[in-house]
Amino acid sequence: MAQDTAASAGLAQMLRTGPFHLALRAALAERGLALHRVQYKLAQRGIKVGVTSLSYWQQGARRPQRPESLRAVTALEEVLELPAGALTRLLESQTPVYPDVERPTGRSYRTLTEDSDVVRKLLADLGAPTDGGLHTVGQSERVLIGARRELLDRESQQVVRAHRDGVDRYIAIHCGDEGADPARMTVRATENCRLGRVRHVPEAPLVVAELLFDTRLRAGDTYVFSYGFRDGTAGESTEYFRGFPFPGGQYVLQVRFDEAALPVRCGRFAQATTASPRTARQELTLSGQHRAVHLVDQSVRPGLLGIEWDWG
Known part of the structure; x- marks a missing residue:
């Protein structure tokens, strides 16, 4: 008893x-x-x-x-x-927050809520500190949807500011759709950074990558760098969104579709958490020439912001 x-x-x-x-x-x-x-x-x-x-x-x-x-x-x-x-x-x-690392997007890049403990283990393996000393000032992302309706590629340009001395790296996380194979994903450092250590585990569709800066920042310094992830290892994708744990600067997201796979409808949305209703929905018009839609938010607030689409 x-x-x-x-x-x-x-x-x-x-x-x-x-x-x-x-x-x-x-x-x-x-x-x-x-x-x-x-x-x-x-x-x-x-x-x-x-x-x-x-x-x-x-x-x-x-x-x-x-x-x-x-x-x-x-x-x-x-x-x-x-x-x-x-x-x-x-x-x-209990949605986790990591002030020093990129918040993955979801469902097309699933948020940390499902894979948070795996992420913690991978960050610990990289020796990533609780506070990486950076916060984002502005960011622009381009997402490419392939001919099989899969999330094929993503490229990010990011502007960060150091809030302590000695910062020389950034931890980027890419979460694929269900069924994605992290062993076949690739990471590239394209501007003002070089690729460091990369970690993944078989049981979760995500990759954690260390991006090393070309200089060591002092508190107050800003830095611009670009990087990308090649995926294309999962099935049909229907949305891309990004999580912001803190208020930030401008965020630009563009989703481009292969001409062989064009959606019938696209729209932007916001969400307080992954468990909250979606709000601020707005229809987006697909550009005939560029086969793309985009959103611009001048001053992001904590929460989720993204684009969803229907295949019909």
Whole structure:
């Protein structure tokens, strides 16, 4: 009886403080349910989710982000006899922030919410500090969608300012669509930087790359550099968005489509978090000559900003 009470108290604590994966793991242990049984109970409720995904969620290797995954989390609360909102609240409140590194985009470059623990491990392997000493002043990105409707390439030019002395590198992260192969992705340093160490793991579709500057910055210095990622290893892509943990300067995003794969509709959107409704939607007109759409935000606010498209 004492053991049951301690287990219940431990689960209650995890549900209060998180993180999500430890709370889920504690709830599974408390109920004594194997993952294949959880999958079966979810299927009875019309929710399809793989045992592998459930395993990743409880290990912290990934976090549920997509609408169908969030519906599965809500159903999990019922299956595991938890209070309504107990797990979804943890997902909404614990979006990780890394002030020194690029926030990946998602779903076309999925946000850190699903792969945050993997990212932490890769950053630790690179010895990346908690504060890299940089903040973004302005950024321009170009994304290329290939003939198979895949996210083929991305190039970024970034302007940063150092807020401490001695900064000489930047950590860039690229997250591919589901099914992307990080071993076949490539990184290029194109202007005012050179490629350092590159890390990836088989279980997550992301690459972490170290970009080394040509000089060591002092506090207050600005620096302009460019880099890119070649992907093309996943399937159909339907959106590209970027996360901003802090207010920033101008952000320009252009998405260009192969002439063999043109969408029927494009639009921009904003989002407070990956779990929030999308707002500030606006239709974008595809340029006939350049087969591209773009957005410009003069002063970005914390949250997500991106472009989505339909293939029809």
